[in-house]
Amino acid sequence: MTGEAPRRRLPRGLLGALAVTALLAIYVWAIGRRGVAMIGTGEPVLIGIGAAVLVIPLLVIGLIVREFWLASRVQQMADTLAAAGELPADDLPRSPGGRIDRSAADEAFGAAQAAVEADPESWRTWYHLAFAYDAAGDRRRARAALRKASALFRP
Numbered sequence: 359m360t361g362e363a364p365r366r367r368l369p370r371g372l373l374g375a376l377a378v379t380a381l382l383a384i385y386v387w388a389i390g391r392r393g394v395a396m397i398g399t400g401e402p403v404l405i406g407i408g409a410a411v412l413v414i415p416l417l418v419i420g421l422i423v424r425e426f427w428l429a430s431r432v433q434q435m436a437d438t439l440a441a442a443g444e445l446p447a448d449d450l451p452r453s454p455g456g457r458i459d460r461s462a463a464d465e466a467f468g469a470a471q472a473a474v475e476a477d478p479e480s481w482r483t484w485y486h487l488a489f490a491y492d493a494a495g496d497r498r499r500a501r502a503a504l505r506k507a508s509a510l511f512r513p
Contacts, residue, residue, distance in 0.1 A: 375429070379422055386415040431508040435485055438513070444482065446489040463493045481510035 389411060396408025439445045450466060451459040470490035473483040488503035 371429075375426070379426075382418055382422060386418050390415045428505065428508055431511060432504055434513055435481065435507060435511050438511075439482065439485065446486050448493075450493055458493050458495075460494075463490070463495075466490050467494050479510060481507040481512075484510060 393408045393411035393415075396404040396411065399405070399408075436445060450462045453459065467487075467490040470483070470487040474480075474487045477483050484503050484507035488500045488507060491497075491500035491503055
């Protein structure tokens, strides 16, 4: 071994996220051009519609920034947990088709929920709860728990 640091791999979903972001950038550019063109006509109604149309790209940009920020924070949290040997393990039993056994997921969820109730200010417990929600198939609550963990996380 030459003593070099191991190369860090790109996160699995990064290329897909970048591709979708590129498509959304094209969309924002196209919609923005239309909005500016409407405003440029000088017609009061088209100026109003054009201004309203420009709100859409701003919302899209805001949502993209928010999601990339969350992804960055989740990666920081995962790195911190990995360094401490505390990453949630994907060791729940699965069916031959790959689905997680529902009773095992419910049991894991109960333990994660109890940990959050015992220590609601711990980003670690919220992070683990997020993965328990995900295993149980509740992606909306998993995301909410990750957002809560991110809000509590102090790198």
